[in-house]
Amino acid sequence: xxxxxxxxxxxxxxxxxxxxxxxxxxxxxxxxxxxxxxxxxxxxxxxxxxxxxxxxxxxxxxxxxxxxxxxxxxxxxxxxxxxxxxxxxxxxxxxxxxxxxxxxxxxxxxxxxx
Amino acid sequence: xxxxxxxxxxxxxxxxxxxxxxxxxxxxxxxxxxxxxxxxxxxxxxxxxxxxxxxxxxxxxxxxxxxxxxxxxxxxxxxxxxxxxxxxxxxxxxxxxxxxxxxxxxxxxxxx
Numbered sequence: 001x002x003x004x005x006x007x008x009x010x011x012x013x014x015x016x017x018x019x020x021x022x023x024x025x026x027x028x029x030x031x032x033x034x035x036x037x038x039x040x041x042x043x044x045x046x047x048x049x050x051x052x053x054x055x056x057x058x059x060x061x062x063x064x065x066x067x068x069x070x071x072x073x074x075x076x077x078x079x080x081x082x083x084x085x086x087x088x089x090x091x092x093x094x095x096x097x098x099x100x101x102x103x104x105x106x107x108x109x110x111x112x113x114x
Numbered sequence: 115x116x117x118x119x120x121x122x123x124x125x126x127x128x129x130x131x132x133x134x135x136x137x138x139x140x141x142x143x144x145x146x147x148x149x150x151x152x153x154x155x156x157x158x159x160x161x162x163x164x165x166x167x168x169x170x171x172x173x174x175x176x177x178x179x180x181x182x183x184x185x186x187x188x189x190x191x192x193x194x195x196x197x198x199x200x201x202x203x204x205x206x207x208x209x210x211x212x213x214x215x216x217x218x219x220x221x222x223x224x225x226x
Contacts, residue, residue: 004157033213043158043203045213056212091157099211100146100165105157 002026004106006092012112013082021077021109023092031098032075034067036060036088037108043091049075050098082113116141118206120217127224133191135220137204140185144206148214149178149189152201161202162189194224
């Protein structure tokens, strides 16, 4: 069964460093999303992406964050200068159609900022 | 107004019992209400979903009940099994379909 894959599974970084989290969405999907889950808290929307553009972003997704689809298969989330409070599980998701279609989630990348 | 409130935080049910998780929302623009199941170390996986034009949807042992006037919906797991032990999230999505708003999650433990 096709799945969303995320790498790495765990990323440890120093505060102030840049990190790139990588995702390979399901191949025929057109809509891509990033969510995060701080330990013990709920899953929060960060950004949605379609046709090489951001469709919507949350207030969490400030200038320190950016997303990119550098080629036909990868979808990345970059955090320019990490803060301690960026420590969380980051989930990538994708859907075929967007617009109330099922979103399929990857297993996540645990980001630890020291 | 974008929140989805979920209860209880945790739930312990005996094998064979009924697990019930409740969610409430405020935003009447929400048009799609999925439930996700998450096992440790995995991402959330869609379990079952409902649109507000129906009051109930059943898939196997899992049933969503939806009360549009009260802006509440719930997940019922019949004949709960130890393999159902997981975290369950309710969610909602607006008509623009650009993002899911999640509840806080319920940790379900089914005792054998």
